[in-house]
Amino acid sequence: MQVFNLGRANIYHVSVVTTLSCVFVVMLVAMGMLHSLYFSPLPYPDSERIVKLEYPMFDENGNESSEAFNYPSLMYLYEHKPAAMEQLAMVHYAEQLLTSDADAPQVESAYVSPEWFSIFDMSLAMGRVITEPVDESSPVAVLSYQAWQSHFNGDPDILNKTLRLDEREFTIVGVAAEQFYEPNLKKLTHNTAVWLPWQYNLTSEEAKPYWWNRYALNLMVGKLATGVEHEQVSLSLSNEMNTLWRSKVSDSEYFAKWHIGIRAMPLKSIMLGKSPLLLFGMFVVSLGLLGIALLNISNLYLARLSQIQRRLAIQAVVGAKISDIALMQWLPLLALCSVSLVVAIGASYVICLWLQTELVGLLPQAQLISLTWQSVLALALVALLTSWLLLLAGMSAIRFRHLTHMLKQSGKGTAVVVSARVQRIMAVSQLSISIILTFFCFNVGVAAISHLNNAYAVDLTNKYEVTFYAPDTMPRDEYQEVMRQASEALGNTAEVIAVSRSRSPIGQGVGTWSLQEVETLERVHPVGRVVDSGYLEFFSLPLLQGQFFDSEAVRRGEQQLIINKTFAEQLGGEEKALGKRLSFNIADEDAAFEIIGVVADLAVPGEPALPHVYRAVQGSNTALIKTKQPVTKSHFAALLTQVHPALKIFSFKSLTAQREQYLLTDTLVTYGALFIFALALLLVIIGLFGVFRYSQSLKASYYGTKMVLGAKHSDLTREDLTTHFKHIGIALMISLTGGLLLSPYFQQTFNVAEFSIAAVGIVLVSSSCLYFSLQQILRRPLNALINPSELVKG
């Protein structure tokens, strides 16, 4: 009996600690992320004063058409620093080959004006930062700690050595400290390997004078003067810069009704992007989980109380006051909450470490994620509150006046009571919540996973995108010829099965082309793709109508298009679309393209099937290759030098890796959501078990009495299952209504089959919970059942 009790106590303790720990972990991670990313200052001096200056252009309708500086505006603003700004810095981001290294690896570079270093207070491992004013700087470079380690083996004598990026040499004058944390201004994964003086930035000389060009890679950051608000700066600079810009483009009819603005965006809002929404969402979800957990644990706790009521009764008889009993009950609850708290802190610490590396590329500033002491403190308060609420639930169920009676009547009756009606409501509500949760878990999960599987669902194995590099000093024609030869050389190797001189379809934007149908003059806006003649066959896209591109025809420059199924449907069906003519410039009779084929859609995640149009050209410096076995970049390096000594591989990416990278966000969000759903489901099932346990242990003496009167185990099981099925009937109706009502919020149509599977699943799981829990109770000696107080005898 002792062992039995211990075992039972363990189920209770383990269930409570598991449930609470799980919920606490989610809460703590959510609070930690929210606090460390959203509520903590960034690791730069006066970080709240740092702003990114943006340069939006608005078209004649006032819609924002782009956000990027033109070169002259950028320089003008930098050279005429307004008084409202304490400091201004320019940065130009680029990807280049480190040609001084034998492998010529691709590195990310940043060309900055000297103020950049003081705004972000770069600490150094050695040497100095770039201090010379723009235009006066010699070609020097500051390495990141990472680059110093990986490309220069942490060489302690690195200072004053030179490195070569593409065709230019720089003298290394400094190395950043390991803990220096670079702000993400442009994209989530930019990791600058080397900082260089602004004057060597890669903006082409011919493009520099144009006031309407847009350079997405030329950015400006600044520090507001003390006491200045960013809205103020936006307003005054917008006026000033717009006047200037308008005067410079006054001769252009196209820009006649356009205007520009300057937007001073606080650094934090830039660096966090849309993640505050995600962070707050996660926090709200964790609160929901806490709610479910509280419901469940109070069920378990009530079951527990009804089992130990004899102990309570004895305490009451020997003179314990209500407050004494409450205190005696509170301490173990507090202990359980504390254990869960400790477990959760430990687990969250590990999870945060993992998230720091795993969420790079999904969350900006992921490296800053940490468990702050403030969030730990907040969780400790939540734990305290949890123990309090549980105590409250328990105390309200104890009928103190019955406690002392109970012993006199030698165990007849129960003093811990939740009315039969409330028990029924608890059972029905737990069942309904379980069915609804499982249904949506299933529904959203199936949709999300099939969505992931369908994205770029063409065969990507052993396919690579190779971008070649040749010095841009090379004459145009020679450059083209070298690029053609490079692809040809790859195609001639034994490993390579197929080559297409096109860019990878993965992660390309959805830039649309504005075309006009020649016959009807109707305007269409399909997504446009420039590919080579072999592209569609390279991806084995099924041809539905007409023919593929012919390489000879492409060489002759014939104006042909192939469209996808969705676009064909827009044009009145696959057969009708064939032979139609589309043009960018309807005025020019010779500019029209003819549709010669229709291919299947290539699904892109997060987008409905979009109309696509493919135009074939001869290709440029990028090639797609398909190989027999997995290969690496180094495989082809020597081969290319044979084609031309200066020819190098600029980038080499497997399409599978590109796909993974591209789907990273969707994948993490999907699995994160599924994890939370699964957790909620687990909690609800534990809760169901608690509800059954509680009502069954209240009914223990009834089972005993019925057995004395001749009931067999099978009779009792049948009786309880019958009641259970009545509850399920009600729960089914509630969850069906809930499912129908909530479906729109999950952006899903109500799926009867999935609902049925969820319902059947819960019916089976809950019935077996009930069954096994009941069998466990009936296994006790009959004598013990007749007198429930005997349950805790000894």
Next chain:
Amino acid sequence: MIVLKNINKVFETEELQTHALRNISLEIAKGDFISISGPSGCGKSTLLSIIGLIDQATSGSYTIGAHDVTTLTLDQAAELRNEHIGFVFQAFNLIDEISVFDNVALPLKYRPEKLSKAEVKLRVEYCLQKVGLSHRVQHKPNQLSGGQQQRVAIARALVTEPSILLVDEPTGNLDSKSGDQVMQLIAELHQQGTTVCMVTHDPRYADMAPRQVKLFDGELLGTVASAQSVSQRA
């Protein structure tokens, strides 16, 4: 009809062994009214549980009529209890959520051969009338007094027409007036032919039985046949 031979019962718990019954031999004939008395903890309830097939003896043999019931499966025990044994507990053990009628009808529900609704009604009403509670049919047990509840429990024990009525401290939870009434009822049932085996530590009530057994520390001290008639005592 009921024959116990050399019954021993040992409870084994982690720390200690309790020899609750030692070498008990006892015969109960049809129509007997036997009382088992003795100090608290001497093994009365244990003996009654064994007779009532709620518990099994550690050693010894036990027969009811022609059945050897020394060892039984749980389901066999349940069937035999339902057929032969009517139990009355100190704590009444009624089910609070169902009516007096349904409480009394409960044992009929667990019979292998089911009775028709009309038959059930007839039997239940007959038994309730026997205990004088015909007017409380639709009440819930907790709406009745203790004495009334115990009479409902007796009606429930009678409804299957058992071979023997086993009664454990029927007055333990009652005031003396209600206790007397219940004892009166039990004596009347005996006179109408019901076989009764009753446990009590109250000598006053023990004396009402024509056959009295005394237990002390798990051992039988002998059988005393009472000279007095039950009805005279009450």
